[in-house]
Amino acid sequence: MKTPVLFAAGKTVDHTGDLSPIGRAEEKLNTSGAETVLLRIDPLSQGWNTPLDEGHFRSGCAPVEALSAACVLLRCGECDAVVIKGTDDIKTEYKNRQDKRRDLMNIYGGTCPLPEAYTRLAYAFIDTVNTTPEAFKKTARDLYDNYRRTAVKNNTYRRPDERWFGYITELFRGVDCANPLLDFSAGLVVGTPEAADLCRVPGKNRVGVLGVGLGETSGDGPGHINEIASFRHLSSAWNGACSQAGVDFRSLFFQGRALLEAYTCYPVVPMAFLLASGIAGSFDEISNILKNHDITITGGLNIARAPWNNPALNALVCMYECLCSSKERIGAVHGNGGLGYKQGVALIGKP
Numbered sequence: 001m002k003t004p005v006l007f008a009a010g011k012t013v014d015h016t017g018d019l020s021p022i023g024r025a026e027e028k029l030n031t032s033g034a035e036t037v038l039l040r041i042d043p044l045s046q047g048w049n050t051p052l053d054e055g056h057f058r059s060g061c062a063p064v065e066a067l068s069a070a071c072v073l074l075r076c077g078e079c080d081a082v083v084i085k086g087t088d089d090i091k092t093e094y095k096n097r098q099d100k101r102r103d104l105m106n107i108y109g110g111t112c113p114l115p116e117a118y119t120r121l122a123y124a125f126i127d128t129v130n131t132t133p134e135a136f137k138k139t140a141r142d143l144y145d146n147y148r149r150t151a152v153k154n155n156t157y158r159r160p161d162e163r164w165f166g167y168i169t170e171l172f173r174g175v176d177c178a179n180p181l182l183d184f185s186a187g188l189v190v191g192t193p194e195a196a197d198l199c200r201v202p203g204k205n206r207v208g209v210l211g212v213g214l215g216e217t218s219g220d221g222p223g224h225i226n227e228i229a230s231f232r233h234l235s236s237a238w239n240g241a242c243s244q245a246g247v248d249f250r251s252l253f254f255q256g257r258a259l260l261e262a263y264t265c266y267p268v269v270p271m272a273f274l275l276a277s278g279i280a281g282s283f284d285e286i287s288n289i290l291k292n293h294d295i296t297i298t299g300g301l302n303i304a305r306a307p308w309n310n311p312a313l314n315a316l317v318c319m320y321e322c323l324c325s326s327k328e329r330i331g332a333v334h335g336n337g338g339l340g341y342k343q344g345v346a347l348i349g350k351p
């Protein structure tokens with residue numbers, strides 16, 4: 001079949017925003033008799049180790065996984081369109097239950113909270129790329145400056161409270177770790193070009209899903225840190241997406257012809273992404289790239305603010321909107337799951 005297309009997207013943050021494009025598309029598809037499938041991104045309340053229901057996805061990589069599954073359904077002729085939705089009311093649902101929220105986020109048990117698990121991963125990564133903790137921390141500060149610069153351009157930067165600029169682990173500051181307390185909801189509609197025709201979506205509001213790559217290690221958690229720290233599975237995901245799309249994204253990016261949204265929770269993840277994608281040829285190159293090129297369109301997880309399993313969904317919505325209105329014709333969205341054991345990359349773009 002032809003390339004699947006994204007043709008509707010929307011989101012709300014703290015109940016401000018617009019989800020009506022999703023509702024309008026669903027209504028038109030239903031009234032026209034089109035076959036539609038709904039895929040959902042699980043909220044925090046679903047738990048981390050509970051059975052996963054059919055059509056549900058869980059982890060920070062989940063939105064990219066859902067997009068990949070949507071493309072498989074469409075290419076197999078199982079449906080005409082797929083709606084991907086994610087909602088998590090972190091702010092209101094846990095307003096008087098902060099202990100419950102913290103317990104749900106403590107996915108590796110009381111002895112190894114997420115910041116500590118990622119600190120251990122970062123030390124393994126430091127050894128893998130032959131750098132030092134001091135260089136790692138300097139590059140982490142350069143990452144935050146990169147996000148801030150983008151957010152300032154977007155007029156979305158609000159400086160965090162000064163206490164968040166202090167170190168909460170040996171390697172991470174509070175601003176490096178993102179799980180914002182807010183209510184979030186978002187959705188995407190991806191389908192055949194004919195489904196977009198049924199919804200009377202103009203060509204300028206259609207963005208093709210050019211390639212989706214996924215990678216996964218043999219397991220998640222502190223017991224798999226050395227395997228995860230190689231990030232070979234991230235290279236595999238990146239190469240798979242680029243191969244499907246038939247593009248040299250790195251060249252387009254440096255030419256200013258491509259947009260990027262790296263997954264930015266815990267600095268080790270975007271550092272690994274820049275290396276695994278080949279955008280940076282060595283660890284020492286990362287800081288110079290960050291000074292000259294935006295690695296997010298949103299300002300990253302702490303600034304753009306989408307909770308738990310939804311950052312990549314937020315990024316896909318924002319990337320779709322950017323590509324509908326900007327001169328750039330292709331964008332990459334990165335998803336990271338668990339302690340980095342799942343990696344996903346989606347390349348979307350205009351024909």
